[in-house]
Amino acid sequence: GQNIDQPTEMTATEGAIVQINCTYQTSGFNGLFWYQQHAGEAPTFLSYNVLDGLEEKGRFSSFLSRSKGYSYLLLKELQMKDSASYLCAFPGYKLSFGAGTTVTVRA
């Protein structure tokens, strides 16, 4: 089976850095997705990690450690528009998402 664990909520200040952790258990690993979802809107793809290490895309970076069953999404130079839910998920035909982490950015 598969299991994903993320914190429910996080709050940070504009301009700060926030790290959203995702720990997982799976019997077969094909990588890990991160998606962003603003309230009432569709999720949008942020990153896909299949190898260990850090991948950087502008203000957002995603890290994976397969041996530890651990990933994180790092949001730098936080902006108000980054207030959203962030979902980690396993790829696959039966792809389901966890409830995600709701990040609130305060001025």
Added chain:
Amino acid sequence: EAQVTQNPRYLITVTGKKLTVTCSQNMNHEYMSWYRQDPGLGLRQIYYSMNVEVTDKGDVPEGYKVSRKEKRNFPLILESPSPNQTSLYFCASSLSGATGELFFGEGSRLTVL
């Protein structure tokens, strides 16, 4: 423009009145999927399709039907809607369901009275 289009975006209906939510993608994607989203429960998969005429159940298929007669279309059918199907529904597609990035439609907010 590459997109996934869902209709209707908003619908209020009554218990038992059959309805169909359409989903169409113009990216020639093989994989399509339907999700519902409810507060505190995240996105839960209803049905998915790996290709034309190939569909399978997701985590919460009860009360729903799907069909995939053409590659671009994947309608979600509620034969006899009930109030517990009130939810926000998303259709998504990807080039490859196993590892492909999902492209989502804008969502359909359904209320069943």
